[in-house]
Structure formats: structure tokens, C-alpha cells
Amino acid sequence: MPEKLKKSIRDVPNFPKKGILFKDITTLCKDKVSFQRMVDLLGHRYVGKKIDLIVGIEARGFVVGAALAYKLGAGVVLVRKPGKLPHKTHKESYKLEYGTDTVEIHKDSIKKGQRVIIADDLLATGGTAGAVVKLVKKTGAKIVECAFIVELDDLNGRKKLKNEKVFSLLHY
Numbered sequence: 430m431p432e433k434l435k436k437s438i439r440d441v442p443n444f445p446k447k448g449i450l451f452k453d454i455t456t457l458c459k460d461k462v463s464f465q466r467m468v469d470l471l472g473h474r475y476v477g478k479k480i481d482l483i484v485g486i487e488a489r490g491f492v493v494g495a496a497l498a499y500k501l502g503a504g505v506v507l508v509r510k511p512g513k514l515p516h517k518t519h520k521e522s523y524k525l526e527y528g529t530d531t532v533e534i535h536k537d538s539i540k541k542g543q544r545v546i547i548a549d550d551l552l553a554t555g556g557t558a559g560a561v562v563k564l565v566k567k568t569g570a571k572i573v574e575c576a577f578i579v580e581l582d583d584l585n586g587r588k589k590l591k592n593e594k595v596f597s598l599l600h601y
Contacts, residue, residue, distance in 0.1 A: 483545065490508070538568070551578065551581070554589070574595065575596070
């Protein structure tokens, strides 16, 4: 079944810059059969695992996270870029290929001991996901797993997630 999902993802050469082959999940999301299949496959993995919250990473992770939360009867927490959340936040900066970036989470969004899944569309180098792991740990939550639709295996993003469990539906 995952092979059918792979066919619903569009490759966009040279985006966002020359030499990058972008995996565009918007084509998967607009196809109701592929989208439902993706949500069902991810959701089935966590049924009965007592998940309290899904942490969605801006912006495509919001789509994945919200759908997965609905499937599991869990809440959704948003991780955003600086200045987008209206209340007190934890911040975490991380290195990019050229410079740094920062992500934020509301300080009161997760209670100590809650069981969470971190969700996003794609795991590449792991910089953003690694920063989100650090943010979630600041709240005292238990990270059950980091879940992705796509993983670009050659970029070794799992290494930045260190001791966290990682699951990806599709591998390239």
C-alpha cells in the first residue's frame, strides 16, 4: 500500500533551490483516497497507545498532525516559527545549511507526563524535528514517537533525533 502513496507525491526539481528534488505532499493531500490511506496507515500504528497529543510542525505538519489527532481522539499542539504564537513560549534554535532558524511552542500546551507524537510531512536533515524534540522535552512530555509521511534516507535525519523512536511511511 505505501507504494501507491509514493505515486501520489509529486517531485518538484530545483525547489526551493537548484539541486533540491522537493517531495510535494500537496498532491497526496488533495487525493481523498491517498489522504485517507495515509491517515489510516499512520493512525493504525498508534491505536491503543494512549496518545494524548499530536505535535504538528509548521506548516505541513499541521495537516498531518490534525488528521492523526482526529483519528486517535487526541488533541493537537502547534509548533510555529517565531512570533506566530500569542502566549508565552519555549523557543529552540537550530542550525540550517546557511544560518539558523527557531521554533516555538506554547509553554502551557503540554502537561508533564502527557504522551505525544511529533508529526510532520517529511524528515530530511532532522534539524527542525530535532529542535521540536528539545521543545517537547522542556514540557516534561513523554515522546512516544516522531511520525513522518516521507523520509529522505540519504540525509540521515534520524541521527539528529538521537534516542527517539522514528516512523516514516515512505522512504526515498
